[in-house]
Structures are given as structure tokens and as C-alpha cells.
Amino acid sequence: MKPGAANRWLWALILLGALAACARPAPEQALREAVESVEAAIEGRDAGELQRWLADDFIGPQGMDRDQARRTAMLYMMRYQSVGATLGPLEVALQDEDRGTVRFTVALSGGSGRLVPDSARLYQVETGWRMRDGDWRMTSASWSPLIR
Known part of the structure; x- marks a missing residue:
């Protein structure tokens, strides 16, 4: 094999390895x-898409299940023409490669679509997540208002 050909093969293998490493984001980044x-x-007002991210055994406050979470989101989305969710910094804690917790603050707003929201609240949120079949799904959520 010519020296130039060997270098091309080496670079091709390095490139292939780099691409393979980039194919799947690290668990924290994927979460x-x-x-x-x-x-x-939430901002797209798509309760069905929101439900897709909830695990089948999702549990929320007061025993809220996956379907109740979707219905609650739909109610909020029907009430307000414009829905906003602005998240603060995410605190991600991985228990292992397939379980994690994410804590953050969120400002939820809803309104008629004008500049100023009709309603806005700030919450502290904690969510639990589990990896299944290569995708993260939310298993639990709890929240409390920061300003009462």
C-alpha cells in the first residue's frame, strides 16, 4: 500500500469514528x-406533542396522570390564544444513563395575543425522566408558585 493511501485510510477511520461519536448526543444533552x-x-399549543414526551406511567401533582396532564394543557391552551413558557437555567442530575432529574424555574404566560400577557406566573419545577428505547420520557413533575 502506498504511504498516501494509508494516510487516507487512517483519516477516513478517524472521520468515521468522529461521526459515530456525534451520532447520539450524550445523555445529559439529549435530556x-x-x-x-x-x-x-407548550409554546406551540400542541397538547398531543406535549403528551408524547410523557411516560405512560407519568405522575404529577395530586395523582395527575398522563391523560389528565394533556387535558389540563389543552384547557390552558383553549383559554389563552397565546401561551408562553420561558425556562430558567436547567439543573440536570443524572442518576445513571437512563434516569435523571431536571429542576428549573419557568415563567408561564397566557394572553389574547397582544403584547402584554393577560396572565403570568413564575414556578419552581422538578421533573423526573427515564430513557426508554433511546428517547427520554418525563415520568413525574411537580411545581410550586414562586410568588403567591
Whole structure:
């Protein structure tokens, strides 16, 4: 084999290895992206997409299940023409590669679509997550208002 050909093969293998390493984001990055997708579903007023991110055994406050969470989101989305969710910094804690917790503050707002929201509240949120079949799903959520 010519020296130039060997170098090309070496570079091709290095490139292939780099691409393979980039194919799947690290668990923490994938979890952050899942949280961003939930935020986008809320802002996009898409309760069905929001429910897609909830595990089948999701549990929320007062025993809220997955379907109740979707219905609650739908009610809020029907009430307000414009829905906003602005998340503070995410505190991600991985218990292992397939379980994690994400804590953050969120400002939820809803309104008629004008500049100023009709309603806005700030919450402290804690969510539990589990990896299943390569995707993160929210298993639990709890929240409390920061300003009462």
C-alpha cells in the first residue's frame, strides 16, 4: 500500500469514528433537548406533542396522570390564544444513563395575543425522566408558585 493511501485510510477511520461519536448526543444533552421539546410543545399549543414526551406511567401533582396532564394543557391552551413558557437555567442530575432529574424555574404566560400577557406566573419545577428505547420520557413533575 502506498504511504498516501494509508494516510487516507487512517483519516477516513478517524472521520468515521468522529461521526459515530456525534451520532447520539450524550445523555445529559439529549435530556436537555427533550426539555426544550416540551417547552416548544407548550409554546406551540400542541397538547398531543406535549403528551408524547410523557411516560405512560407519568405522575404529577395530586395523582395527575398522563391523560389528565394533556387535558389540563389543552384547557390552558383553549383559554389563552397565546401561551408562553420561558425556562430558567436547567439543573440536570443524572442518576445513571437512563434516569435523571431536571429542576428549573419557568415563567408561564397566557394572553389574547397582544403584547402584554393577560396572565403570568413564575414556578419552581422538578421533573423526573427515564430513557426508554433511546428517547427520554418525563415520568413525574411537580411545581410550586414562586410568588403567591
